Each structure stands twice: as structure tokens, then as C-alpha cells.
Amino acid sequence: MSYKIDLSDLKGIGEDAERGTVTGHIVDFFATRIEAGELAAGDQLPTTRALAEAAGVNHLTAARAYRRLAENGLVTASVGRGTFVSARAAAAEAEGDDWQSYVLPEQHRSYAGEVLQDSYRMAGHPGLISLAVGFPAAELHPVEDLARIAAEVFAEEGPDAVAYGPTDGLPALREQLAERGRAAGFATAAEEIVVTTGARQAIDVAARALLSPGDVVAVESPTFTGLLESLQTTGAHVVGIPVDEDGMDVEALERLVARQEVKLCALQTACQNPTGQTLSEERRRRLVALARERSFFILEDAVYAPLDFDGTHTPRLRGDAPSHVIYADSLSKIIGGGMRVGWVAARGPVLARIAALKTSGDTHSSVLDQHIAARYLASGRYDESIAASLGFYRERCEAMLDALDRHLAGEYRTMIPRGGHHVWVTLERSVPERSLVAEAVRHGVTFTPGGATLADPTGPTSLRLSFGRHPAEQLDEGVRRLARALRAVRRYDRAATSAPVS
Ligand SMILES: Cc1ncc(COP(=O)(O)O)c(C=O)c1O
Numbered sequence: 095m096s097y098k099i100d101l102s103d104l105k106g107i108g109e110d111a112e113r114g115t116v117t118g119h120i121v122d123f124f125a126t127r128i129e130a131g132e133l134a135a136g137d138q139l140p141t142t143r144a145l146a147e148a149a150g151v152n153h154l155t156a157a158r159a160y161r162r163l164a165e166n167g168l169v170t171a172s173v174g175r176g177t178f179v180s181a182r183a184a185a186a187e188a189e190g191d192d193w194q195s196y197v198l199p200e201q202h203r204s205y206a207g208e209v210l211q212d213s214y215r216m217a218g219h220p221g222l223i224s225l226a227v228g229f230p231a232a233e234l235h236p237v238e239d240l241a242r243i244a245a246e247v248f249a250e251e252g253p254d255a256v257a258y259g260p261t262d263g264l265p266a267l268r269e270q271l272a273e274r275g276r277a278a279g280f281a282t283a284a285e286e287i288v289v290t291t292g293a294r295q296a297i298d299v300a301a302r303a304l305l306s307p308g309d310v311v312a313v314e315s316p317t318f319t320g321l322l323e324s325l326q327t328t329g330a331h332v333v334g335i336p337v338d339e340d341g342m343d344v345e346a347l348e349r350l351v352a353r354q355e356v357k358l359c360a361l362q363t364a365c366q367n368p369t370g371q372t373l374s375e376e377r378r379r380r381l382v383a384l385a386r387e388r389s390f391f392i393l394e395d396a397v398y399a400p401l402d403f404d405g406t407h408t409p410r411l412r413g414d415a416p417s418h419v420i421y422a423d424s425l426s427k428i429i430g431g432g433m434r435v436g437w438v439a440a441r442g443p444v445l446a447r448i449a450a451l452k453t454s455g456d457t458h459s460s461v462l463d464q465h466i467a468a469r470y471l472a473s474g475r476y477d478e479s480i481a482a483s484l485g486f487y488r489e490r491c492e493a494m495l496d497a498l499d500r501h502l503a504g505e506y507r508t509m510i511p512r513g514g515h516h517v518w519v520t521l522e523r524s525v526p527e528r529s530l531v532a533e534a535v536r537h538g539v540t541f542t543p544g545g546a547t548l549a550d551p552t553g554p555t556s557l558r559l560s561f562g563r564h565p566a567e568q569l570d571e572g573v574r575r576l577a578r579a580l581r582a583v584r585r586y587d588r589a590a591t592s593a594p595v596s
Contacts (some may be wrong), residue, residue, distance in 0.1 A: 098137050099127060101148040116151055116172035120159035121166075126166050128183055135181040135196055139169060140532045142177075206322040209546035213319075216540050223558045223572035226540040228367060228427070228515045231490075232563065234483055235430040239475050240466060246586065247465040259461040261453040263289025263437070267468040272439055272469070279413025280396070280421045281439040288449045291459045293397045293436040295452065296422035297543060298324040299440060300393050301358075301449040304420075305330040307356040312350055316518060316547035316556070318367045319393065321360055330357070334549030339509055341373030344380045352389050358391045364399035364408040366546055368518040370491075370511020370557035372408055385418045390445065393420045397427050400480045403488035417442055425467060427515065428479055434459065434466040487515065493566035494559060497573035503582070515562035520544070525557040525583045533583050539575040 114210050127133045138150065142156040149156065158178050163169045170180045185196035215225040244536060247255050260280070262268065268284035275281025290296040297320065305311060307329030313321065315334025325332045333350055336343045342361045350356060364372045375380070385392050394411045402408065412419035421424050424436030436459075438448055452458075470476055498506065506519045527543045544556025559576075561569055 097140050097144075097270065098133055099140075101140060101144065102328065104145065104149040107149040107151070113360065116155055117162060119160045120145070120149060120151070120156070121162050123164055123167055124159075125166070126138045126221070128179055132301075133179045135179055135184045137179045139177040139179070145294070156298075202327075202391060204323050204326045205254045205551075206319045209543060210319045212322060213236050213540065215544060216535075219467075221538055223539045223568055225564075225569075225572050225576070227563070228560050229563045230427055230430060230483075230515070231486065232429075232430075234479070234486065236470070236475060236479055239470060239473070240429070243469045243473070244462075245467050245470065247462065251465055255462050257461065257466055257528065259330040259458050259464065261458045262449055263459065264285065264461065264464040264468060267435075267464045267471075268437075270468050270471040271439075275439060278399075278407075278410050280394075280410040280423065281412070286416075286439045286441050286445065288438045288440075288445065288452060288463060289459050290422075290424075290436040290438055292426055292431070292434040293395060293422045293424035293458060294320050295455070295459075296424070296438045297321050297360075297393065297395060297437045299451040299455070300323050300420045300422060300440075300449050300452055301328050301330075301360075303444060304358050304391055304393075310354045312347055312356050312359040313549055314361045314366065315549040316368050316393065316544060316558070317549075318362070319546045321393075322547065322549065325360065332549045334566045335359075335361075337369050337371060339371055340368070340377055341366060342377065342381075344377040347381070348384060351384060352392070356388065356390045356524075358393060359385070360393040360395070361394045362398065364396060365401055365511070365513030367398055367514055368516040368542070369509050370514045370518070371509055372402070372406075372512050373411075373580050378411060378414070382415045382418070385415060390418075393422065394419050395422045397422075397424055398514040399423075401427060401483060401487060401515070403484050403491065404512070405481070405484055406512075412439060415494070420444060420448070422431065425476070428476065428483060429470070433467065435463050450482055487513070487562060490561045490564070490566070490569065491517065493569045494561040494573070497566075497570040498559075500570065501573045501577035504541070505577075505580070515560050517559045517561065518544075519557045519559060521551075521555040521557075523584075525580065525587060527551075527555055529583045529586070530555065530557075530580060533579040534576055537575040537582070540570045540577065 100438065104123065142160060146153045146156040160171065168180055168183045169177050171177045172314055181196040184577055185193035188196060216222055217224045217227045224502050268287045271287050272281050272284040281287055303325040304330040309330040309331060311325050311330045312333050312335050313325060314337050335346050349357060358520055392411065396410055399408060410421060412421040421439040425433060440448060491511055506517050506521055508517055511517060531543050542558035545551035547558055
């Protein structure tokens with residue numbers, strides 16, 4: 095074992111020191127080096143055996159010296175691992191808030207997570223056209239209905255409107271959702287439903303309930319950035335499965351399960367984010383059969399399923415395999431993401447685990463919002479709202495495709511979305527993704543870089559462009575700025591490659 099300090103410097107400490115001061119000499123030896131920064135936070139000290147040998151002292155004296163260093167807050171001992179220089183010593187010397195960095199655990203933030211946070215941060219930035227966030231159009235938020243219902247909730251529920259509630263969700267809301275579940279195919283009874291804080295929490299608790307580090311999980315690639323982040327932070331091995339005009343390539347999944355034990359397959363069965371595609375009937379059947387044969391779970395995310403521009407109703411996959419499919423959904427994409435009303439539908443031991451994780455995270459979702467959501471669903475206005483959204487978003491989607499044609503003709507390929515809020519664009523000639531992101535911001539537009547939506551971001555440069563919140567003129571201006579940013583990046587690239595080497 096090699097240590098950061100030279101053990102030979104300790105030679106003779108035991109012999110030279112007077113009786114009774116040996117421990118103090120050893121403590122000083124280490125304390126001086128820690129304070130001088132020669133030994134940094136996390137560095138390992140020699141074992142007590144090695145210290146005793148090097149210093150010519152007995153084992154008990156070495157142990158006593160380490161105990162005293164620990165009492166002074168300079169080292170921490172971890173049974174079975176050894177003695178380490180404590181972060182607290184360095185933290186105490188740091189200025190301002192810097193001490194926090196010494197004591198916080200290491201953070202492994204995924205690229206997907208960083209991009210998601212940036213997109214939300216920049217979404218409301220004046221002067222920037224955000225094509226990065228999948229927010230629904232503000233003009234479709236049912237503000238008057240919700241205001242009237244909120245007043246009714248306070249008038250009729252009184253203090254219960256804001257009292258703590260059941261951890262799985264309000265019975266009235268779970269019942270409403272189950273009724274919709276019976277029609278759409280995602281649930282048969284209220285007992286299968288746990289209300290969550292948005293579909294984002296539904297996905298996150300499902301991932302944590304199902305996955306351990308090293309497990310293999312198959313996911314559509316590209317997919318929703320938040321899903322990718324939740325899967326990656328479990329430490330699972332996330333394998334991407336391509337998506338085409340028939341949705342996820344189930345044959346590619348079949349090849350994967352033949353080679354590896356897959357624990358979970360996560361996908362969106364209709365109007366997928368970001369491609370806007372829907373899983374074909376044949377692939378659905380094959381996927382369900384595979385899950386049964388190989389005993390893996392499916393995480394079905396259907397937040398965009400109601401937004402099929404033609405009004406085509408795709409039955410939810412969970413209806414075909416209710417024990418294998420964990421279903422995640424929310425009201426966010428229709429009435430606005432700020433209400434944060436989502437849900438999971440599942441059954442068996444996995445549902446109990448999901449419910450426990452959800453409860454330990456936030457006790458239960460907002461009771462006030464659940465009361466409002468239950469009454470809104472019961473009023474029938476939600477279905478009217480969906481019906482009114484389809485033509486509206488189809489027009490915005492067409493405006494986005496027209497803008498791409500106008501400003502980037504010949505430079506990209508795409509799939510025509512069947513629904514949802516996004517267009518997936520792949521550039522014919524790649525550019526460095528991070529340069530394009532930065533240049534786009536300089537030109538006043540943001541987009542979701544393809545790399546944050548892909549399990550293995552090695553292919554050609556791709557972009558997710560979201561059209562939901564902007565009218566046609568703004569979409570056109572956003573794509574125009576993007577095209578200029580792309581040209582600027584290509585110019586810099588050319589200049590860099592043609593510059594003479596000095
Ligand atoms: C495919 C998909 N699933 C889930 C979510 C999260 O939805 P919510 O806002 O309800 O948490 C999003 C949000 O963008 C999404 O695009």
C-alpha cells in the first residue's frame with residue numbers, strides 16, 4: 095500500500111520522545127501535514143499496524159493517536175476501510191460557501207439532467223425563443239374553469255381543501271382516473287392507481303422501485319430527457335433501442351433480450367416524445383409477448399397519447415398485460431404542467447413499492463390540486479379541452495415543419511409527427527453539439543440537444559424542437575435564428591480546420 099506521506103519520516107518518533115508524549119508527537123506529525131495541505135480531504139492514512147512499525151511504537155499507541163486526531167475532527171475512521179483525512183478540516187478553512195463543496199457527497203449529474211434543468215431555467219428568458227421545452231400553449235390552459243372549480247372546492251370542502259390527505263391520492267380523483275382507465279385501457283380499478291406529483295415523479299419512483307445498479311434497462315432512443323435521467327441515476331445499464339415510423343424497434347429489443355437479462359423496457363406507446371410516432375399494432379403484440387416470455391417489466395409513459403392530431407385513439411398497452419406494465423401519465427400536457435397532477439397505474443408487489451417510495455418522497459401530492467383535478471375531470475371539460483387541442487397543435491406542428499423547410503431545406507431529415515409537441519430533426523452534416531447549443535443561445539433561440547435524449551449519443555447531430563407554446567410567426571423566427579446559428583458553427587469549424595498550424 096502506498097500513502098501520500100513518507101513513512102520513513104516517522105522513523106524514531108517513538109524512540110526520541112519522552113515517555114507519555116509519543117502519542118502527541120504522532121498527532122502533531124499528521125496535524126501539521128493536514129493543516130499545510132500536504133494531506134488533503136479523503137487521503138488515506140497508514141494502517142495502525144504500518145504506523146506502529148514505521149514509528150517504532152506499539153499498536154495501541156498508534157490507535158490512540160488516530161483516535162485523538164479523530165476527536166480533533168482531522169480524520170474519520172471507517173471500519174474495514176481505514177482512516178482518512180476528514181473533509182471537515184479543509185471545510186473549516188474554506189471561505190464563504192466553499193466549505194459546502196468539501197462535505198457534500200460527489201454528484202454524478204447526467205447530461206440529460208443538466209440539459210433539462212437548463213431548459214426550464216431559460217424557458218422564460220426574455221428575448222430567447224425556447225424551442226427546448228414541451229410546455230403546452232398557455233392560451234389553452236383552462237383558467238376560467240379552474241378558477242371556478244377552485245372556488246367551489248374551498249366553499250364545499252372548507253378546511254379539507256388544504257388538509258393532509260391519503261398517501262395514495264384522494265379517492266374521488268383515483269375513481270375519476272380509474273373510470274378513464276377503463277375506457278383507455280390503463281386501469282380497471284381505483285386501487286391500481288397512485289396519484290403522483292406529475293408524470294415525472296411517476297417515472298422516477300417506478301425506475302427506483304424496479305432498478306438496481308448494473309440492471310439492464312432498454313429504452314427508446316431518442317426519448318424524454320427526464321426518463322433518461324431517472325433511469326441513469328439508478329446506476330442501471332441503459333441500452334438504447336431505435337425508434338422509427340412504427341415506434342420502438344421491437345426486433346432490436348428482441349436481439350437485446352436474447353443476449354442479456356433485461357429488467358425493464360421503458361417506452362411511450364403513442365405520439366412519442368420526441369419523434370411523435372406511435373407503436374404499430376404488430377410491434378405492440380410482439381412486445382407484450384416478449385415481456386411475458388422473458389419476465390421483464392414495461393414502463394409505459396402516455397402523457398402525449400391523447401394528443402394524436404387525427405384523434406386516433408390508441409389503446410394503452412397496460413390493458414394487454416396489466417401485471418407487466420407500469421403506467422405513467424399526467425394532466426400536464428393538456429391543462430398545463432404547473433398543476434403537477436400525475437399518476438401511476440400498476441398492480442402487485444411493484445405497486446406497493448412505488449407507493450412506499452412516493453410517500454417517503456413527499457407524503458402525498460397536493461390535496462388542493464387533486465380536489466380541483468377530480469372535479470375538472472368529472473365536469474367533462476377535460477375531454478372537450480383535448481378535442482379543442484388537436485387542430486390547434488396540428489397547425490403549430492405544420493408551422494414548425496414549414497419553417498424548417500423555409501430555413502433549413504436540404505440540411506435535415508425528420509419524421510412527420512402523428513401528435514404531441516415535438517419535431518425530431520437530424521442534420522445531414524453533423525456539427526459539434528455543444529457549440530450549436532451555445533451559438534443558438536447567442537442567436538436568441540434554444541432547443542433540446544439530441545445527445546440529452548439518446549441513451550448512446552454517438553450518431554449524427556440531432557435536435558428536438560418543441561412547437562407547443564409558440565404561434566407560427568415565432569416558430570418561424572426561432573427556426574430562422576437556429577439556421578443562422580448552424581451556419582455560424584459551420585463557419586467556425588471551417589475556419590478552425592483551414593487555419594495554418596503554427
Ligand atoms: C414523455 C414525457 N413524459 C413525462 C413528462 C413529465 O410530465 P409532467 O410534467 O406531468 O411531470 C414529460 C414532460 O415533458 C414528457 O415529455
